[in-house]
Amino acid sequence: MNPPTVEDVARAAGVSRQTVSNVLNAPQRVRPETRQRVEAAIEQLGYRPNRVAQSLRAATSRMIGYRIEPMHPHALGSMHDRLLHALAEAGRAADHHLLLFTADDPDDEVTNVDALHRAGAIDGVMIYGIQSDDPRPPALRQLRIPFAAFGRTGADAHAWVDIDNAAGTAAAVEHLVTRGHRRIAFLGYPEGVAVGDRRAEGWRTTLDKHGLLDGSRHLDLRGEDSLANGARLAEALLEHPTPPTAVVAATDTLAAGVLRTVRQRHARLAVVGFDDTPTAGALDLSSVRQPIEAVGHAMIRALLGPAVSVAQDEPAGQLLAPELIVRASSALH
Amino acid sequence: MNPPTVEDVARAAGVSRQTVSNVLNAPQRVRPETRQRVEAAIEQLGYRPNRVAQSLRAATSRMIGYRIEPMHPHALGSMHDRLLHALAEAGRAADHHLLLFTADDPDDEVTNVDALHRAGAIDGVMIYGIQSDDPRPPALRQLRIPFAAFGRTGADAHAWVDIDNAAGTAAAVEHLVTRGHRRIAFLGYPEGVAVGDRRAEGWRTTLDKHGLLDGSRHLDLRGEDSLANGARLAEALLEHPTPPTAVVAATDTLAAGVLRTVRQRHARLAVVGFDDTPTAGALDLSSVRQPIEAVGHAMIRALLGPAVSVAQDEPAGQLLAPELIVRASSALH
């Protein structure tokens, strides 16, 4: 009735504990004939190695911590679900699982990770939403807790995976230029937010490349990432004497706000968002899609890889290219 | 350098292993003076009991399985993030954590849960998206794997927590009736989907209660849960000789489709959705909000409770009331 153990299998196959273990972990050490006998016993008893015992013995839990945040009040469906699934799927191949935990803030997150790590519950942790002065990377490094980050700090002396945000907004601008737009605005986070700055940079350099940067100071607006704010900023843009004909927004949330204003005023304004949230589909909003599945795999590799090949000094970070999804919001007029 | 163990603490405090264990698990068995000495040593060494060793000894992992699904292609942000966070938060209090796993389909899910359970990695599992003929509850029961379900089967002889879906659509209809609507349509899943049927039922009985059910056959439409289908069904409704003035949709996805048609045609049609997804906020769509946080707590209680109080035969299931969030889509005209 209790799940069978190596001992049970050993008895059934007429061999010793260790031989059963060898069949599973070092089959070449066991004579084929014996191996088959053991395998038959394993099959017949439905034996599964106890992970807890393995963990205790190996001092490794094959668990990876992941902080699950409460949903941001006005965020339109985060990357959460996609990233979580991608990580879980990628971890499966490496026989690792995700352990979810909650925390009140980044410092509390480090505290909780430390507790879980010291308790042997997790081997490492995945962190995301990295700010340029993020306290977590240095803290985790100090605590000698392995981690991989989705995003970069200023000095990224750690394993990270990131989206090429600048390339994303650059693609959006290229797309709009191709469709004939010449005055293209940008709506983004307040300066200082790493992700926002990179998205702004992609917009700026691409405009510059096409010689469209002149007199575009009023086209670069920043503010809180909310729908209401997106709507407000769009109004400001439209009221300018030389309004833009297109907008690149740093998030779908801001873009959705723009769309609301556009539809209210029946204005003609092409819009491209960022993140390709489900909402973008619902609003027919063009958006820059992040290859989250690839991010998940890269993060797992980044976290678990070093143990396998320490010699090869892999690049500390990996930059993945996003993809522009064109929909009606930027393709109709 | 290795994390300290009970033995280290014992040595530091000049007592034995077991006394340290007792300080933590049965303080009343230890003389106050000794206890303080041990507590000081624990503090000083930064000792944390090793969960893996505890698990091995106690034959309990304090882990709960949760299947993370790939995001549905055209769903507008699922309950996932909210439910996951709620469960993680509720589990924290009970010192339990969530372990994520993936699966291809319900049968594969049972297979994977069984494997994890037999390997001692999880004590039980949370399941959701229950269909009326769902294979998981009977299978899990047969395997003697504890579980709690978000949703009900036909014969619910297991622990479940559910939203009162009928009450949700009923509230939506009441709201619309109060605002003067008399022809109120319903858009839902094809019949046979448990959740959809209950939502339809709430609509129907409330219409009936107000004597508005006559000649409303053409107002009950079903179909695939997609935005495009919502738009299509809305068109069908509007083209009827006596079109409705309001629609209750079984999901925000369908409601978003309705809104698209409404805005395209500049039609006057009040809309209420279901789930209060982030998209609902973006579209100013009234929607029925599920109390997911409460669901999380109830599910944890349902899963872990029985072990505590077997004697009290708690109700097998628990039904929670949703809340109608009124926005412009149903309140402007």
Next chain:
DNA sequence: AGACCTGATTTGAACGTTCAACACCACAAA
């Protein structure tokens, strides 16, 4: 005084696995 309790603490064992060391055999080399 001896038997008997009660409370505080210790020691032995076990959870299930795998590493390390050792035993055994057949066979080859010296």
Next chain:
DNA sequence: TTTGTGGTGTTGAACGTTCAAATCAGGTCT
């Protein structure tokens, strides 16, 4: 014959914890 050697298989020990049983003082009762 002796000495290795490589392939197979075994046993002992350990990971860190807690349950169960044993020990030991200090006192009370008869």
